[in-house]
Amino acid sequence: MSAQSPLDPANGSSAEPLRVGVIGARGRMGAEVCRAVEAAGDMEVVAMVDAGDWLFNLADAGAQVAVDFTSPEVVMDNIRFCVDNDIHAVVGTSGFDAQRLGAVSEWLEQKPELGVLIAPNFAIGAVLSMRFAELAARYYESVEVIELHHPRKVDAPSGTAAHTARLISQAREAAGLGPMPDATTQEAPGARGTLVGDVRVHSLRVAGLIAHQEVVFGTEGETLTLRHDSLDRKSFMPGVLLAVRSIARHPGLSVGLDKYMDL
Ligand SMILES: NC(=O)C1=CN([C@@H]2O[C@H](COP(=O)(O)OP(=O)(O)OC[C@H]3O[C@@H](n4cnc5c(N)ncnc54)[C@H](OP(=O)(O)O)[C@@H]3O)[C@@H](O)[C@H]2O)C=CC1
Numbered sequence: 001m002s003a004q005s006p007l008d009p010a011n012g013s014s015a016e017p018l019r020v021g022v023i024g025a026r027g028r029m030g031a032e033v034c035r036a037v038e039a040a041g042d043m044e045v046v047a048m049v050d051a052g053d054w055l056f057n058l059a060d061a062g063a064q065v066a067v068d069f070t071s072p073e074v075v076m077d078n079i080r081f082c083v084d085n086d087i088h089a090v091v092g093t094s095g096f097d098a099q100r101l102g103a104v105s106e107w108l109e110q111k112p113e114l115g116v117l118i119a120p121n122f123a124i125g126a127v128l129s130m131r132f133a134e135l136a137a138r139y140y141e142s143v144e145v146i147e148l149h150h151p152r153k154v155d156a157p158s159g160t161a162a163h164t165a166r167l168i169s170q171a172r173e174a175a176g177l178g179p180m181p182d183a184t185t186q187e188a189p190g191a192r193g194t195l196v197g198d199v200r201v202h203s204l205r206v207a208g209l210i211a212h213q214e215v216v217f218g219t220e221g222e223t224l225t226l227r228h229d230s231l232d233r234k235s236f237m238p239g240v241l242l243a244v245r246s247i248a249r250h251p252g253l254s255v256g257l258d259k260y261m262d263l
């Protein structure tokens, strides 16, 4: 990443390094985050917590920001711990719905100075692609989302696909669009994917892949396909570091890294 990138603002400050705790530190993403934070220069890893470890290690080590890449089953407990212990939380873990977001917002009412970021995807191309999809939604009568991931992923559809579909669905509703054309009356279970809002999402799990998504729009005589590919988990790191650097300036709950960017 070049020093000029808007995702990598020159820090220039001589302040003490930001104290970062990583939850899920031995996982695929957590390990990459530990390396990226250590390489960054303006922050340091003060606690690495994984399954079976004591979350209080974060507080004991004086972590100012925790980065969570764990699993949908445990992430709510981790956020609750961070809020209770005055630690900003940068959360990449998937599995959030309106109910979970509502719960986090309620916890934060007691801690108005604290920030929690839930980011379905930290890769810049994925963030842009979600925004582009939201913009395109009102111009097309049809749209479906296809997400493709490595087969070790535990959740389907992906958090990114669910968030993308929700944004599109909300934009369609705001534009007053009616139901999408679809003559299907006979369907093998799963053949038409799952519905998020009024948008169908299809999940592929294929060895060799990392994280990929296509949003296919269509209307009379034309289609538009937005495709993003993460070919390496390093693609998520500039976004994670941006979030760690920015979260103290964004109190409350933010959903999506775009909230920290000038989009
Ligand atoms: N927002 C984004 O840009 C991205 C989000 N993700 C999301 O991040 C999450 C993690 O993905 P990935 O790194 O591939 O998964 P991994 O399974 O590789 O890593 C998760 C790690 O968390 C550990 N863990 C489980 N329970 C706890 C707990 N209670 N406390 C601390 N650690 C725990 C796991 O340990 P054990 O294996 O022993 O259970 C494992 O080491 C997923 O939800 C994924 O969808 C992934 C990539 C990018």
Ligand SMILES: O=C(O)C1=N[C@H](C(=O)O)C[C@H](O)C1
Pocket (backbone or CB within 6 Å): 094, 120, 121, 149, 153, 157, 158, 159, 160, 161, 210, 211, 212
């Ligand atoms: O599990 C993954 O790998 C990923 N998970 C996130 C998601 O569920 O959207 C982000 C990215 O797609 C990689």
